[in-house]
Amino acid sequence: MPRLRTVYICSACMAQHPKWNGQCTTCSAWNTLVEDVVGGDSPVVSKTVAVSRSLNSASQPLPIGDIAHTSAAATPTGISEFDRVLDGGLVPGSVTLVSGEPGIGKSTLLLQIVGAWSGVALYVSAEESAQQVRLRADRIGVNGSSTLLVSAMSLGDIVAAIDKVKPTLVVIDSVQTIADETVESAPGSVTQVRECAFRLVQEAKARNVAIILVGHVTKDGNIAGPRLLEHVVDTVISFEGDRLHSLRMVRAVKHRFGTTNELGLFEMTEQGLLGVPDASNMLLADRQHGVAGSVVVPTIDGQRPLLVEVQALTTRVTTGVTPRRSAQGVESSRLAMLLAVLERRAGIPFASLEVYASVVGGVRLNDPGSDLAMCLALASAALDKPVHADMVALGEVGLGGEIRHVTHLERRIIEAERMGFNRVLIPANSKAPELQRASVLRAATISEAITLAF
Numbered sequence: 233m234p235r236l237r238t239v240y241i242c243s244a245c246m247a248q249h250p251k252w253n254g255q256c257t258t259c260s261a262w263n264t265l266v267e268d269v270v271g272g273d274s275p276v277v278s279k280t281v282a283v284s285r286s287l288n289s290a291s292q293p294l295p296i297g298d299i300a301h302t303s304a305a306a307t308p309t310g311i312s313e314f315d316r317v318l319d320g321g322l323v324p325g326s327v328t329l330v331s332g333e334p335g336i337g338k339s340t341l342l343l344q345i346v347g348a349w350s351g352v353a354l355y356v357s358a359e360e361s362a363q364q365v366r367l368r369a370d371r372i373g374v375n376g377s378s379t380l381l382v383s384a385m386s387l388g389d390i391v392a393a394i395d396k397v398k399p400t401l402v403v404i405d406s407v408q409t410i411a412d413e414t415v416e417s418a419p420g421s422v423t424q425v426r427e428c429a430f431r432l433v434q435e436a437k438a439r440n441v442a443i444i445l446v447g448h449v450t451k452d453g454n455i456a457g458p459r460l461l462e463h464v465v466d467t468v469i470s471f472e473g474d475r476l477h478s479l480r481m482v483r484a485v486k487h488r489f490g491t492t493n494e495l496g497l498f499e500m501t502e503q504g505l506l507g508v509p510d511a512s513n514m515l516l517a518d519r520q521h522g523v524a525g526s527v528v529v530p531t532i533d534g535q536r537p538l539l540v541e542v543q544a545l546t547t548r549v550t551t552g553v554t555p556r557r558s559a560q561g562v563e564s565s566r567l568a569m570l571l572a573v574l575e576r577r578a579g580i581p582f583a584s585l586e587v588y589a590s591v592v593g594g595v596r597l598n599d600p601g602s603d604l605a606m607c608l609a610l611a612s613a614a615l616d617k618p619v620h621a622d623m624v625a626l627g628e629v630g631l632g633g634e635i636r637h638v639t640h641l642e643r644r645i646i647e648a649e650r651m652g653f654n655r656v657l658i659p660a661n662s663k664a665p666e667l668q669r670a671s672v673l674r675a676a677t678i679s680e681a682i683t684l685a686f
């Protein structure tokens with residue numbers, strides 16, 4: 233029995249430290265050290281040594297042009313929004329990590345993926361009983377005879393199951409609840425998670441089977457979770473959304489077989505996750521016309537244009553009370569900056585107003601191109617005047633009140649026109665594409681934009 237000892241492992245660079253420290257002395261990252269228990273001879277270290285030895289003896293360096301092309305052809309999963317993110321589908325022998333907060337819908341999505349898979353697919357549930365998974369499968373209509381289900385937590389059992397049924401796709405839900413019995417560490421610990429992932433990567437390559445690992449992340453952190461697996465796996469998919477809303481976003485954070493700038497959109501329904509091919513339509517469905525404080529912005533996420541409504545509401549406070557600022561879907565520091573610009577450059581006083589700003593549909597706006605729309609929504613709320621209902625606004629707002637150019641202007645404007653908007657307000661110096669119906673309005677400053685918007 234090896235002697236157990238406590239170590240602290242950096243979840244960013246995997247360096248081991250004998251003592252806890254606020255900063256990793258190897259990679260300088262802050263607050264990344266997590267406690268772990270390892271055997272006397274750390275399995276992480278021993279595996280690394282074994283691999284480098286076999287590489288030395290077996291791998292012959294060759295001129296790059298002499299290397300045979302491998303057919304890394306991806307197999308579509310059958311879930312088109314997921315295939316869009318994967319740039320085609322899953323590559324045999326690859327390992328994909330799907331990470332997201334608990335309850336966001338990872339198990340649901342992966343059950344749908346195994347259900348839609350064209351070959352034999354094995355779903356390993358290490359969190360729920362087979363009966364529980366069956367209930368969910370019934371609800372979302374997954375029942376094919378080539379969709380196999382096993383409830384297992386031990387890596388040995390999982391590998392044995394793969395051996396027996398020879399699937400072309402294996403889903404492991406989740407990597408934090410399985411354990412390799414030969415590793416003296418609890419499931420979910422850094423050593424155990426990493427060791428299991430490492431073994432599964434080897435199995436995937438050896439059998440040419442695509443493996444998807446589910447990994448939980450917490451809102452703020454990455455403790456013993458997906459972050460430390462990012463360099464072990466081929467692809468990292470992040471599954472995001474606001475649990476109180478139905479919209480879910482899927483994107484590739486890392487992808488060895490394709491681009492990482494595609495966004496996949498799903499709606500969580502009673503029947504599981506439904507792909508949303510036309511997100512703008514869904515996001516604008518409940519929009520009220522003629523209400524002060526509402527402005528639509530054609531934002532862009534990855535390559536995908538998305539029309540989003542931003543809203544603002546202001547109420548007067550009694551003198552002496554500090555007014556509230558509430559931001560949802562937009563950074564509160566960004567909101568504070570835009571309020572300051574509106575006050576100083578456009579003369580709209582907010583000092584005695586409470587301000588509520590939000591982005592509709594649970595979308596998070598990190599796009600600087602949405603500044604102008606947010607400013608106009610705030611101005612519209614403060615002046616209690618609606619902006620033109622058929623107008624979209626685009627532009628980054630600088631501290632001087634100037635409207636700056638945005639990326640992918642053409643794609644955004646075309647999406648706005650497709651959705652029936654007739655006026656597009658853009659930065660004065662941006663080149664606009666030829667439009668069929670919509671007219672282009674230009675503003676160099678926030679004051680000019682406010683004049684044009686009402």
Ligand code: TYD
Nearest residue numbers: 334335336337338339340500501502503504
């Ligand atoms: P789940 O897939 O279990 O999330 P995760 O694996 O990421 O923890 O599902 C999350 C939530 O989705 C769950 O609280 C219930 C809801 N849900 C639906 O709204 N519709 C459905 O068809 C299913 C299966 C789940």
Ligand code: MG
Nearest residue numbers: 338339359405
């Ligand atoms: Mg789950």
